[in-house]
Amino acid sequence: MSSLLISGGRVIDPANNLDAIADVLIVDAKIAAVTPIGERSGVSPPVQPPGTATRIIDATNLIVSPGFIDTHVSLREPGFEEDECTATGTAAALAGGFTTIAAQSDTHPVVDNRAAAEFIRLQAERARNCRVYPLGAVTKESKGEELAEIGQLVQGGAVGFSDAKRPVANSEVMRRALEYTRMFNRPILHFAMVPELSDGGVMHEGFEATRLGLRGIPAAAQDIMTHRDIALTELTCGRIHLMCVTTVDSVMQIRQAKAQGIHVTADVTPHHLLLTDKVMSSFETMYKCNPPLRSQRHVYALIEGLQDGTLSAITSDHQPLALEKKQVDLDTAPFGICGIETLLPVCNRALIEPGHLTWPQLIARLTTGPAAILGLKHGTLSVGELADVTLIDPAKQWTVRAAEFRSRSRNTPFDGVEFTGKVVKTIVDGEVRFQCDT
């Protein structure tokens, strides 16, 4: 019997409404006990639990959280190994505090069949980093025309369905997809965007885009599709999850739909919370992402959406891209930010430091929120659950060095930026799979 005691940290477990200094005991890869300090049987040093822990981690001044869960991460394998592969992407996830990720279907070929889904799981097992659940494509080759073999994808392990950044533009196809997936009780993760309005755009449409002469992507492109998706979800009694919400109106619509009992959930990325379209005046391709960085009033709406739970998850929307792809002009450069390793400090700066969210609220958006979206039982420190734990040093100051990323790619706008708050250990199945060097 192997055991591990994480001792004296601030244990935040939103699933159990716990925020207390406590010891977490892991036995045989499962949570065996969570004991608040006040209830320790005796005085410090911590009393050894029954069986005597073989290893103790001193978590004094650290936050002990359930392992983070990301609802959509692009692992780029097979097909785009110059950007990332399963081994590097999952190592990056661990460094970001993530113990479970859902892998996007936007590989080449697309994950639109059972074999492709099983390959993702096989590569993840070989890498032996974090847990990986595949997302299957909604439509064959993500072309938005015919439904993919959704039932067989479920058998291959798909936990949800998504055509990644390719919106299912045809409303009839989306309607059928929402109806069909009901059989399996799996969500569709949709990128709500009207292609005719977004095509060719590189940044948020507004004064900044006008000034810079850059083609804009209007907020309306997301608003209109969000409205359609909600209407179809209501019509079909399906389940939809809207990825990367960025606009005032989308947040409002989702809030209203949730209140009406429509099965809609939504997430947001850290960069859309910290940055605005003003940064585009640098013409820096590292800021080019889809949806684009919006203006300040949209950022405020996203923060409100997180506060009241309208947006129940934060996703890295990890989009690793080989450097040479970004070292071109803005029109040519592809969209995307390699974000999973910097998610926590960016959230700290955007949400905790200004007082918008508390640590328990933030952790809920990274654990229970995404777990509920994907129907996973992870994301909690409940006794008996698999021991996935993330240790955070909330006061640690550090500087992002893209060159030191575990990811194969370095496309971050935060290279050289100093932050506070760092993931220091990531534990999967009771095993420390990541620890920071300093």
Add this chain to the structure above:
Amino acid sequence: MLLSEIPVSGPWGERHLLGLEHLSADQINCVLDLTKHYDNITSGGSGRLDVLKGLVVANLFFENSTRTRTSFSLAARRLGADTVDFTASSSSLSKGETFIDTAQTIEAMGVDLVVCRHRTPGAPHLLARNLKAGVLNAGDGTHEHPTQGLLDIYTIQKQRGHIAGLTVALVGDIRHSRVARSNIHGLKALGARVIVCGPATLIPSDITQLGVEIAYNLDDILPEVDCVNLLRVQFERQRGAFFPSIAEYAHLFGMNGDRIRRARKDLLVLAPGPINRGVELTPEVADGPNSLILNQVTNGLLIRMACLTLLAQERRKDQEACR
């Protein structure tokens, strides 16, 4: 004449000329004064000087342009510089060379100034960040075209003696026009009133935040304006149809004899060219007495001589500081 002997009237201090947005009135006047100086001593740009002797100016055009490139080449040669034309079409990029690679290759050849045209906004800015050479933006997509803005302003100023207090209408495709943006920034800095006029689909409504007025009816504003700058309809930059037909565009926004007769007698007509005769303006207007289209071309050469000189001076200062 030596580079250091060229009279500079004010604080220039820029290593690159990427746009007019961030230039002060003093800096713009500095260019205009030097342009006037060249205008006086060379009688319209003819004759050779040796101000830039020993310097290498590279024309790096990622987008086709005969007029602007010829103008820059000629300006550099008039000043005694060596010029190289780097026809880095998209071909070198399609071979896998990144934009930065191209830039660094040029740098390694010992180039002092790079004149860059590119179809994407910000491309010259990217060059400027990655090069020690001075970078001169010869048009970056729909962003800015600073020398065109300056030459338009110089052309107006030469006719009227001043810019402040004048009303200038920019007519046509404002959304896709780098010329419009550079004109707006330069004219506003010098105190002109600027009206943008064109189809609503081609005028972003938030452009008013740049301090300009929007008009959709050319006939309404014509009596008030001192100058119309007729922007070319950028058929190649438009995706889809922004107006129903060319005939309707010409009907609503084309400058023709009737409109000239209803405007002020001394109306200045500018067009950055190449012009679409019969679209933005009729031949009657293009070749008529109000037209300054060919003056613009001549002044363009002088403006580019002035800009190259100012950047060359900064380049020299940089090099001397390094020694």
